[in-house]
Amino acid sequence: MADQTQTERMAAGRGFIAALDQSGGSTPKALKLYGVDEDEYSGDAEMFDLIHRMRERIITSPAFGSDRILAAILFEQTMDRDVVGTPSATYLWNDKGVVPFLKIDKGLSDAEHGVQLMKPIPDLDDLLDRATAKGIFGTKERSVIGAADAAGIEAIVAQQFDVAAQVLSHGLVPILEPEVTVTIPDKADAEAILLDRIGSRLDGIPDGQQVMLKISIPTVPNLYRPLIEHPKVMRVVALSGGYSRDEADELLAQNTGLIASFSRALTEGLSAKQSDDEFNATLDASIQAIYEASTAGA
Template identity: 75%
Template sequence: MQEAFNVDRRGDAVSDPTQHETERMRSGRGFIAALDQSGGSTPKALKLYGIDESQYSGDTEMFDLIHQMRTRIITSSAFGGDRILAAILFQQTLDRDIEGTPSATYLWERKGIVPFLKIDQGLADATNGVQLMKPISGLDDMLEHAVAKGVFGTKERSVIGAADATGIAAVVDQQFELAHQVLAHGLVPILEPEITISIPDKAEAESLLLDAILERLGDVPEDRRVMLKLSLPSTPNEYRRLITHPKVLRVVALSGGYSRDEADELLAQNTGLIASFSRALTEGLTVDQSDAEFDATLDASIQAIYDASVER
């Protein structure tokens, strides 16, 4: 399947790559691989991979190891554009090479996978039941750099920990303000107002979030589109109005702490919603696996997430 996909892409080489990527994100069958663990989440990701903190010293060694892990995933024969539409990268991954090729270029030209960049730089302390994003230093320079590297879009995460109307409105306002800055650079933003799955009023928070997003979508220019990355909803098809909204290119779901099997089961209940999983994607992968074992484990994970993501 991958070889045929690449032939199709080469045949379309004369067209605008951005237009090709846009159509792929709008109507392609598959899901988004989230490979964007940052400094705070990298130690946990490495530990799940079988590398304890005692095995490295300092950030440089840590980021070298996580890049080796990501490279192993991306170069695997299981990781291809036949089932994966896009991948979200951490800034350090964007600025590194994979097999001698810049990471974003490798993804698109070698795998047919659309590159996105995580741009948020951590969360502020909780207020009104939510955590807004910390100010992003040098954002315009970062976005210009992303464009130069061939990135198609960005991803920005904040967290909702309670069904607080004031807090949720603040999260959505901040998400859309940042989205407009991203759109001004010709990139497609993925807004990620994550709702913590363990809160008792999750369903109420989802309803408040839906209403707030629908209200702000009217501010998106007619010739622009945004994407949304949301926690799997308590009520199936809760976000259907967002999925079908003319200003929304695609709505994707994060696994949010569910196991891969749980996340796949919940995802499959939502028509038109596709996955953007991180931990659930890499579940079961370890550094000491042989290449054959690694590829087989990754292939099974990708196939399960793909099956849950395709149109039902």
């Protein structure tokens, strides 16, 4: 069962979620933005060592703490590694007061009906058991909507809720992430369909259990307010979706009760070549801006 202190923090705390869950496919880009080019490492092992060092630098920074950050989403390899000699999830909660989540999806299938479903997640029960043993509070699962196709969006939502049921059966809190691509011309229509399909399934969540939702910042401000207020929803969070941090913060602030779960926007401006003082100051400014956008009108 989810820790009650962590549950109360996630349900009612002021702040946002730091997404530190770049996986194999997105890691080279994340490192490049961090100032580490592909010719500076050889093979996946060195690549993952470098991205872990970046994450460790972020997590251990004095700017990174429970005063503004509610939770952090970890990549599986990050969960399995240590931060300054302590298992990552344990360090986050015990040393920082930040609730640990785990990304569980294994990437996207090819597009069909305008959407990309999650690839199968082999041995998910074993992964959820390991996550529970390591002190993980919840999970995150991402799929992508690329068109306002009702059949495709229905398939996305069905898969998201099926996986969420498996996560809930392990006593963990799932974050469902049906991301709508922010550049598509029919984004508002896709979001209206998504809202309807999610709403139709929430009442099926067993009594005493809740899910979280991670969505693209909607075209129509406060579109997702009914989900934020739904008793089966612990929290609704937003991804930055390719917007710059300033754009994402501005759009987020227009949505009451919606908080950030930013990845690239959080690390924007950070560099491996910065001194610790420069790095911490840049991260602090980023965290403060995202915090303010997440708590605007709350």
